Amino acid sequence: MIEITLQLLSFIAAAILVIVGLTGMLFLDNLIKKIISFTLLSDGVNLALVSLGYVEGGIASILTPGSSVVDFPYNAILIFGPGIVLTNIVIGVSTTAILVALTIVLYKRYGTLKASKVLKGERK
Amino acid sequence: MVMLLPEMAGEIAPIIIAFLLGIFFGTQLSGTISRRTTLLIIGLGIIAAFLFEAPIFTWSLFGGYITEGFSFAAPFISATIGLFIGKIIRGGKN
Amino acid sequence: MEMGELKGARGIVALVALVIIFAGVLFSFLQLNGNVARGISPEYNRLAYLEAPNNLASWVYDLRGFDTFIETGVIYVGAVVSVLALGRGIVKVKGPREEEPVPQTSFDFKPDTVPIILKYFGLPAIMLIVSYGLLIVTGAATSGGGGFQCGVIISSAYLLGMAIYGKSNPLNLGKKFLIGLGSIGWATYGLCGLPGYLATHYWQYNVGADLWSSYPGFPGAVPEILRTVFGDPFRLALVLKEGTFYSSAGIVPIINLGEAFNVIGALGLIFLVFAYGWSDRKEGET
Structure with missing residues (x-):
């Protein structure tokens, strides 16, 4: 029997976000909705990375006045995940910007946001 | 360990950097600001400076040396003042 | 489909x-669930009193400063590619001209329809947002770094001014200013790695904090003068249970400045070109 913890719940939420994003990217026709689904997918991955570092009863990885150097290493949370997520956000923003730019170009050329019509190549 | 600067340099340096950057971005500002708006911005800035400093960093600014356990984001205030000074120096009117 | x-x-x-x-x-x-032991990064946790109090910035910089250097390049390249895809003004590629270029149309923000109260409070809000961004970027001496966050906040202030005031934006960042800011930021980031490289043969080694020179097997030693010059401006005294320690974020705050400039340049360029398109007309003309 798996004990239900906050970490377990956030992993499940991350998996749901990933699958919702994947479904949207595959099956939605609107290009903007595809981009939104892409950001949902990357949010799910970010959530999984952040919840990786969760420690039951742990402290934030911040040295406060009066805290002990000896106890700190064994109580602090793992900040590997948040560190990677910082990077991930940067990449996510730049890829989203490029996707939106390309969508604008496609809309100007085809006059529609439907991927099915863009794929058929119907010029406006 | 050789130390050129005092121990609290880490608390003073952000204020100076925020002030210089405020002047830098203030030179790009344009538009007219009345005296009442100036007072409004500085007042809101002081309120915001109390809000934006996390109490957990009690040494972060003046906390460890001047007033213990008191958190106040002075870089915010110095940046705001720097913006005004930069705008006076080289800001355009619009 | x-x-x-x-x-x-x-x-x-x-x-x-x-x-x-x-x-x-x-x-x-779920395989990861519960499999994280406390202090899984014991090396960094043990060295925490040498870093900034909130050691995430120092930690991330020490682990992957060089990667982040490349990433800031990625976001700048992303901005330039967006500009090229939309604007087609800077670089003229010679090739088969089968298709007509994308017509240059600007998106209408319609500043006339904005309520007067927004116009009145727009400039104060922009100034406060810029101050907040500067607070975030200078907070790296004590807390987690905020280069990227500062860049996003200040560019959002720029976007706010664009949405409220249209072309007479109070935060008047021009195209050349944004391009220059981005390049200067990236150059600052890159050049900050030079002292670390000369001293220890690791590019982007944090000479100010100097975490690793006491470890055996570490190539090269950081001279005292470098440690003083880069470490002292951001040195803090930590009063802990075991005594007083002197920690420093080292060159992380300077790096953050470079990254913030880079991100302001990149995102501001994206916003500018998305709103008005890229044209050779001077700003203010219609």
Whole structure:
């Protein structure tokens, strides 16, 4: 029997976000909705990375006045995940910007946001 | 360990950097600001400076040396003042 | 593919495939559940009193400063590619001209329809947001770094001014200013790695904090003068249970400045070109 913890719940939420994003990217026709689904997918991955570092009863990885150097290493949370997520956000923003730019170009050329019509190549 | 600067340099340096950057971005500002708006911005800035400093960093600014356990984001205030000074120096009117 | 086409056999196949993928993703995540031991990064946690109090910035910089250097390049390249895709003004590529270029139209923000109260409070809000961004970027001496965050905040102030005031934006960042700011930021980031390279043969080594020179097997020693010059401006005294320690974020605040400039340049360029397109007309002309 798996004990239900906050970490377990956030992993499940991350998996749901990933699958919702994947479904949207595959099956939605609107290009903007595809981009939104892409950001949902990357949010799910970010959530999984952040919840990786969760420690039951742990402290934030911040040295406060009066805290002990000896106890700190064994109580602090793992900040590997948040560190990677910082990077991930940067990449996510730049890829989203490029996707939106390309969508604008496609809309100007085809006059529609439907991927099915863009794929058929119907010029406006 | 050789130390050129005092121990609290880490608390003073952000204020100076925020002030210089405020002047830098203030030179790009344009538009007219009345005296009442100036007072409004500085007042809101002081309120915001109390809000934006996390109490957990009690040494972060003046906390460890001047007033213990008191958190106040002075870089915010110095940046705001720097913006005004930069705008006076080289800001355009619009 | 539209949702309406997913009827009958195709819909069932798609549903089964999604369920299989969901199960795979869920169980691979759940394998990580509870498998994280306390202090899984004991090396960094033990060195925490040498870094900034909130040691995430120092930690991330020490672990992957060089990667982040490349990433800031990635976001700048992303901005330039967006500009090229939209604007087609800076670089003229010679090639087969079968298709007509994308027409240059600017998106209408219609500043006339904005309520007067927004126009009145727009400039104070922009100034406060810029101050907040500067607070974030200078907070790296004590807390987690904020180069990227500062850049996003200040560019959002720029976007706010664009949305409220149109072309007479109070935060008047021009194209050349943004391009220069981005390049200067990236150059600052890169050049800050030079002292670390000369001293220890690691590019982007944090000479101010100097975490690793006491470890055996570390190549090269950081001279005292470098440690003083780069470490002292951001040195803090930590009063802990075991005594007073002197920690420093080292060159992380300077790096953050460079990254913030880079991100302001990149995102501001994206916003500018998305709103008005890229044209050789001077700003203010219609």
